[in-house]
Amino acid sequence: MILHSCEKKNSEKPILNSSTRDFAQYVNPFIGTSKMGHVFPGATAPFGMVQLSPQTNFEIMFTKDGKYNSKTYEYCAGYQHRDSIIIGFSHTNLSGTGHSDLGDFLVMPTTGELVLEPLLTKDNTKGFYSTFSHHKEEASPGYYKVDLDSYGIKAELTASKRVGFHQYTFPKSDNSHIILDMIYNVYHYNNKNVWTFIRVENDSLITGYRQTKGWARTKKVFFAMAFSKAFKSYGHKKQDDIIYDGFYRRFNQENNFPEMAGKNIQAYFNFDTEMDEKIKIKFALSSVSTAGALRNLEAEIPHWNFNKTKTETKQLWNKELSKIEVKTINEADKITFYTALYHTNLSPIIYEDVDGQYRGLDQNIYSSDNFVNYTVFSLWDTYRALHPLFNIIQTKRNNNMIKSMLAHHDQSVHHMLPIWSHYANENWCMIGYHATSVIADAIVKNVGDFDQERALQASVNTANVRYFDGIGDYIDYKYVPDDKSHSSVSKTLEYAYDDWCIAQIAMRVGNTQTEKEFRKRSEYYHNVYDLKTGYMRPKLADGSFRKNFDPMDTHGQGFIEGNAWNYGLYVPQNIDKMIEMMGGKEYFSQHLDSLFTMQIDDKFIDQHEDITRDGIIGNYVHGNEPGHHIPYLYNWTGKPYKTQARVRMIMETMYGPTVDGLCGNDDAGQMSAWYIFSSLGFYPVTPGSQDYALGSPLVKEAIIHLDNGKTLTITTKNQRKENVYVNKVIVNGATLEGTILSHQDLINGGKIVFEMSNKPRILK
């Protein structure tokens, strides 16, 4: 089951002193670019609006007959490490998501005869792609470099928050080109476009926009593209089936005509280049307008010094990465750790222009007067550990993210908080209304200055949208009836947890009535528990449990992306009660043992989905989110040493410093956030509470620079690979009783010491 071949070195460097603070050196952006990590290796600033990254081996995306190829799932971030060709560099990419979109504005430099087909021309000759090899490829935070072997061009990329910066070193040629392909989408080449529009403002500045209909249904991205050198000529090709093009065809508009529009457009810009001549491109994005993109361009990178931007972005990265300084047992762990930390700083992304204007959910333009607007909220994933991590080291951002969610609510015609906020769209991906968890977790941890009453109202509104995904039935039946809604058990469990979060918010706000109402709803998980089989089980509207129930099957059994075994243990709001309900501590502990050790039949492993193919331990799936809390549940059974061994095992086998070092989709940082928490020795099993469940730290030492100016130091005694057991935890000099650390234990700074051993000792 351990798919990555992690070559772990035993070398260990002393921790950096804080004057150097070059933590970026430990980040390897290629980690997770193989198989199902779905991360991109390209250049981006922390939480940046631009993700400028190579797009590879596009040919497998369609089968010969033009049909969708299921392998496209591997290309959610446009890149697979095994590939050998690049078709260009695009400016927007999702990090680690389980579904694809974006890829806006593919730029590709070429030489020789102009070719506009990406892979194969109509004459069966080579398209505009280039071959490349990994030994001439390099990536670090905010920087990417590759040799485009087909053209003898060296490509370098960096990015500020809103501007991608390209630097192409050309060979001598009187036939050099830069192609701006407006057709390419991750991962459909030709079927997401709604409209594209380009203006050649002068001989070295382009503006335009694209609207696509993909995962985000009504998505508009505007751009401004500045060249360091005037092009000698330019043109475009429209790949549309023209039904009507009227007067636009009256005179030649294909060559050197500065206005282009259509569904599928490719523009190209021609140059004479000297040997080793650099042509640079600054490519700014905006959700608002081309005028907004131009303002972003001018404000963020007013110069042509590529290295200056590269250095500044690296500094931004070091600022974020230095928030946790770790010593590790070996160098490899440090690379894994800082790359994970890097991955937790890629999304949500900033989604506003330098002047604060942004596109709202209703497609109107808003101004973020008192906050910074963010998008790409993959909340079903990220409420679990990513936002709790932000509540320790990114409190300002998390506050802005919650304000962004509240703005989303206000702009929502449904009066709903985001489910999956996606470039001024709600893409409705996955279930639950977990924004309420993010809000509750922040309120409980005293993070942010957002309006808590408004946040409560928004949460209550969201939880009462009857037409949304079975909520009406959930309210009426006190569970989601399986004959009325798909994924009925998963929904019931998650709604109940989210309702508990709303109760927490109501309690803090002092709204007793609402607290009571939602506490009641938070207990509905009971209603899908089948005492007879001992599983959470789909229940019909008539009150009977569904027949033909297979707790092993991940399809059509009332769960989404999981089965009753690995999704049915989801009652984070009341774990003690769940365990009691399910037969008590001992029984539950054995159930967990079985989960982690059972042999599962091949028929239950879907070869096309990472959720069961990779990242699986017995019947436990670490490659997907529903079970991320499960390894920590042993703590509630009186056997915390089993949690300790299991989480160390997961860290060692499911993560690593290699290209296949992520066992499943990173899911916008959730997989990596799990690793960060677990490496530090604790995990937020119940976001919305102050509690962290103890695990087993992987680091030797960690210095966490908290946003409140305080410092928390985590140290270990006897830390070794084999010493996975925690015999004692000393918090600021006092021995910790039990297996729960409180947020207060962390946030006031101080020192936590873990005493490690190769033998379990039961903490009570």
Added chain:
Amino acid sequence: MILHSCEKKNSEKPILNSSTRDFAQYVNPFIGTSKMGHVFPGATAPFGMVQLSPQTNFEIMFTKDGKYNSKTYEYCAGYQHRDSIIIGFSHTNLSGTGHSDLGDFLVMPTTGELVLEPLLTKDNTKGFYSTFSHHKEEASPGYYKVDLDSYGIKAELTASKRVGFHQYTFPKSDNSHIILDMIYNVYHYNNKNVWTFIRVENDSLITGYRQTKGWARTKKVFFAMAFSKAFKSYGHKKQDDIIYDGFYRRFNQENNFPEMAGKNIQAYFNFDTEMDEKIKIKFALSSVSTAGALRNLEAEIPHWNFNKTKTETKQLWNKELSKIEVKTINEADKITFYTALYHTNLSPIIYEDVDGQYRGLDQNIYSSDNFVNYTVFSLWDTYRALHPLFNIIQTKRNNNMIKSMLAHHDQSVHHMLPIWSHYANENWCMIGYHATSVIADAIVKNVGDFDQERALQASVNTANVRYFDGIGDYIDYKYVPDDKSHSSVSKTLEYAYDDWCIAQIAMRVGNTQTEKEFRKRSEYYHNVYDLKTGYMRPKLADGSFRKNFDPMDTHGQGFIEGNAWNYGLYVPQNIDKMIEMMGGKEYFSQHLDSLFTMQIDDKFIDQHEDITRDGIIGNYVHGNEPGHHIPYLYNWTGKPYKTQARVRMIMETMYGPTVDGLCGNDDAGQMSAWYIFSSLGFYPVTPGSQDYALGSPLVKEAIIHLDNGKTLTITTKNQRKENVYVNKVIVNGATLEGTILSHQDLINGGKIVFEMSNKPRILK
């Protein structure tokens, strides 16, 4: 050749006293809705952004095999008087253009089973159209009414500048519907849409937008639609071929789900209605955003009083129509006159929100701080007489229109003034750069406070865009070579005239160098005159005239929408020289006689185009613009009486108070403006000069209320149908010498007396 059956009555009413001022009663919006007038009968305010009008008999638009039906040309304004069915009421319609677009947001009330196909369902039953009959139809300025016989619904429409107001009187039904069809376009049902988007904000308010790719290539119109009564339920149907609709299909989004988006959407809203219950709709437009549309809605019609808006808009119309008070020989002429005046007040249209925000040519949002922004500039048509008419009775608007053109220039990536400004698009329709004429005419007549130096620079920029439509060749060769460009002679003639206009602007601004340069260019018409044949004739790049030249043919002979006979007399900037060049006054006079009297072979009459089918007198075509000045050219041959007879003949035969009372496309008011001028006894043969050529007034008396507060009275002596000759013209007591009236003669007010006779008397 006289196609309309004008039933002219001899009844004559006394002119209204100015306290009543109900000139709207003389307007018949159905005039020109038959055959090729291309006007719409619906409700609109003067120059309003909303044109709310019925869309008829859609079925002929496609042949059985789905191919484009050439008869669709008749449907440029969505309505043909011969039709018997209405499929709905749309909010944007062009007036009189020779090409189609718009038709945004078709609304149709129905009862009974909901049907969403407009004509025929898949089961071969009736679509949602209704039959109607003209005797239950009524139209007046700002108001339209029709009985929808299929449903027993009375439909009434009115409009403020930016808001359409519907009032539907329903029968009793528990199955009443209002359909909002976002698919319909004039005149393609299904192939102009790029994207549509709807939000159901609450139970009686909808917002949304549509982007289309039609004559305007990147056109976006936003709306807000308020219902006077809450709908009981609603839904939508997406007619797209879904390639990917991802998570949007996870739960039912077709019924009562308030967010809809896709390429082709139809929404519907269901009601219970009592007998004679009125459901009203306020439908606001914006080029900016749905927020802008909402602001327009609230600002312009904050109430639900249909009659109040109807009355206010009628008052707006009477304000415009009362600028010229006429007495006519008979009632019919008054109807024709005021309907023509009405038609000259339909476009250009206001194109900004109540707060001054509008969408610019680059798709960015601008604020019109010091002007009112207009669009729909059909300049190849309207520079001739419509804008000169504005320089007498709409000077403030014309000033704003010129400022709109200058904003267009500033937003143009080509740095060009508009050719055909079309909803934040340049549609490139027809030739020349006649915005320069509109500017020159205003400057020469001291109209407006726009920046004249900026206007000169914009004009010069426009005239030097080498890649546009042969301008580079025109500059290099001093004519447009026919082997390098289509319509080479028409372009040479029009560019030369436009260049003369630029010289006039330069002269006023005091830029001698530019004046000299463009005076030189204004003489290039010489270079396409073939002394040997006596025609303007296509010339090749090698300097030789093209062989195989047929001066009768309207296709491929160097002219656009005309032939050498009727397009070859276009040198308005120097008519004396043209006549001299062409053989002198006597010869030219005979040439004109031939033009108006010759028999032309059927093969030269294109049955599909109004330009040669209707509105033809000999070889003269009044149904299209290139010859509109020609009837007045006799004045320069010493035979003004021939002009007098001819223009009276044209007014009598080519215009009339019947549905087929326009002999060709009204062309955004140009055909009607010709009639207004000619009715008053003079015509601006050379816009950009102060001169008007004398004709023969049709009115008995006209009182023109000038924008400067002065009043010009035109009276006739011995005015009768047969007294078409002008024996004397007395301007403020002094007999006019010659056949030219100066703008000064008009603009200072006073009195002009025409002495009419049935015998010609030669004015010198």
